[in-house]
Amino acid sequence: MKRSLLFAVLLAIGATLWVLSGQFGETGSAPEAQKPPVDLTALNAPPLVRVRPSTAEPHAVIDLLRGRTEANRLVEIRSETDGRIVELSVEDGTRVTAGEVIAKLAAGDRPARLAEAKALLAQRKIEHEADRKLSQKGFRAETQVAATQASLEAAEAAVKIAEVELSYTTIRAPFDGVVDQRMVEIGDFVDRADPIAQLVELDPMLIVTQVNERDVQRLTLGTPGQARLMTGETVAGFIRHISAVADEATRTFRVELEVPNPAHSISAGMTAEIALPLSEVKAHRVSPAVLTLSDAGDIGVKTVDADSRVVFHPVKIVDTDAEGMWITGLPDEATLITVGQEYVGNGDTVRGVSESEIEQNLEGLSS
Numbered sequence: 234m235k236r237s238l239l240f241a242v243l244l245a246i247g248a249t250l251w252v253l254s255g256q257f258g259e260t261g262s263a264p265e266a267q268k269p270p271v272d273l274t275a276l277n278a279p280p281l282v283r284v285r286p287s288t289a290e291p292h293a294v295i296d297l298l299r300g301r302t303e304a305n306r307l308v309e310i311r312s313e314t315d316g317r318i319v320e321l322s323v324e325d326g327t328r329v330t331a332g333e334v335i336a337k338l339a340a341g342d343r344p345a346r347l348a349e350a351k352a353l354l355a356q357r358k359i360e361h362e363a364d365r366k367l368s369q370k371g372f373r374a375e376t377q378v379a380a381t382q383a384s385l386e387a388a389e390a391a392v393k394i395a396e397v398e399l400s401y402t403t404i405r406a407p408f409d410g411v412v413d414q415r416m417v418e419i420g421d422f423v424d425r426a427d428p429i430a431q432l433v434e435l436d437p438m439l440i441v442t443q444v445n446e447r448d449v450q451r452l453t454l455g456t457p458g459q460a461r462l463m464t465g466e467t468v469a470g471f472i473r474h475i476s477a478v479a480d481e482a483t484r485t486f487r488v489e490l491e492v493p494n495p496a497h498s499i500s501a502g503m504t505a506e507i508a509l510p511l512s513e514v515k516a517h518r519v520s521p522a523v524l525t526l527s528d529a530g531d532i533g534v535k536t537v538d539a540d541s542r543v544v545f546h547p548v549k550i551v552d553t554d555a556e557g558m559w560i561t562g563l564p565d566e567a568t569l570i571t572v573g574q575e576y577v578g579n580g581d582t583v584r585g586v587s588e589s590e591i592e593q594n595l596e597g598l599s600s
Contacts, residue, residue: 282573284537284585287517289565293510294551300442300460300490304501306408306434312423314401316341321419323430328497329406336417336429338402347395354388361385410434411497433501438494440470442507443485449475451511458490460505468492468499472509516551516559517567524548525574534560535574536567537585543570545579 316338323335361381367373414431417423440460444452456472470492479486490507492499523534525545533547548562568585570577577583 279541279582279584280573280577282537282570282577282583282585283588283591284568285571285588287519287563287567287569289515289517289563291513292516292518292552292559294512294514295508296448296511298442298444298507298509300440300505300507302462302499302501302503302505303439303441303489304433304435305437305439305491306410306432307413307501308407308432309428310335310404310407310430310432312338312401312404312425312427312429314338314398315424316402316422318417318419318421318423321415321417323412323415325412325415327412329410329412329432331406331408333406334403335406335412336404338404338423340399340402343395343399343402347392347399350388350391350395354385354392357381357385357388404429406432408432408434409436435497435499435501436494437470437491438499438501439473440468440490440492440505440507442488442490442509443480443483444488444509445485446479448511449486449488452488452509456510458510459508460490460492461508462499463504466498468494514551514561515565516561517563517569518557518559519569520557520571523569523571523574527579534563534567535570535577535579536563537570537583538568541582541585543577543579543581543583 318336319339320337321335322333323329329335361378361384364373364378364381368375368378410432411434412430413433416428416430423429452472452475454472454475457469458472459467459469461467470490472488473491474487474489476487488509490509519534524532525535527533527545527547531547532550533545536544536546538544546563546567548560550558550560552559570583570585571588573583
């Protein structure tokens with residue numbers, strides 16, 4: 234028992250000395266070199282964002298309207314006299330110029346009646362000349378001279394009537410166009426006012442739409458416009474007519490956009506989407522990439538103000554084109570955040586780096 238107790242006492246004394254030797258060694262030894270503290274200044278600096286100045290410009294607000302193509306003129310050419318068709322110079326789809334012969338009717342006795350009228354006119358001229366000379370010598374009364382004058386003028390009128398009647402047998406195109414449909418064949422007998430052919434003028438072409446009573450006040454004659462056809466083709470023209478009277482059923486006004494169609498590639502009756510400038514606003518042209526959403530889900534743009542703080546502006550998209558989109562809701566002069574807008578919030582302080590500065594640095598590296 235005494236031996237065990239002695240061993241335990243010695244073990245306790247040895248453990249105590251070992252613990253005390255560690256403490257004394259740590260106190261007496263020189264401290265180890267410590268690493269310098271981490272510099273947190275860079276972590277606390279405002280975040281970097283890429284910015285670009287933007288200036289509002291006047292921009293026409295375009296409204297898209299549904300419409301249709303319509304021929305500039307479409308008429309039914311009708312016979313002005315009766316007779317049998319003896320000649321046809323056109324088929325369906327034939328292009329004709331103004332004055333070109335479309336059809337001819339049999340002349341019948343019209344040349345003979347014209348010759349008779351001319352012979353009578355020659356006789357009336359001789360009679361009137363004789364009476365006039367006799368009247369100067371006192372052998373004819375003024376009433377007789379007036380009677381032969383009237384007979385002469387009646388003969389001249391008869392010649393004119395016979396000439397016009399004969400001219401009616403040749404049917405000509407009243408304007409340049411395309412024969413859309415021919416209604417007669419050689420040998421057909423036509424009466425006065427019977428249709429001969431349907432002629433359509435396709436150049437220029439009209440694109441017609443209906444504009445409501447609020448927006449029609451913003452349009453003016455001569456304003457340029459564009460239209461996209463169902464074929465995908467886009468054509469440009471100008472407003473040539475704005476109706477002064479509204480349609481009673483729809484309370485809308487007819488607006489005509491005139492576009493050139495020299496190749497007759499646009500047919501009448503096609504559906505079209507018409508882009509008309511209804512008003513002008515001051516807007517910024519931006520890339521769609523700068524748009525972001527607020528916490529409430531509003532579409533907008535983030536800018537940097539004079540105090541380097543982020544400002545969120547709700548915007549409205551008024552138009553788009555090949556170079557970007559036009560938006561309103563920003564000040565006339567603004568500094569847009571173009572990169573990094575998703576990582577900063579409204580009111581945050583940021584460090585803005587201009588796009589022009591970045592481009593200059595890149596050019597310097599490449600050179």
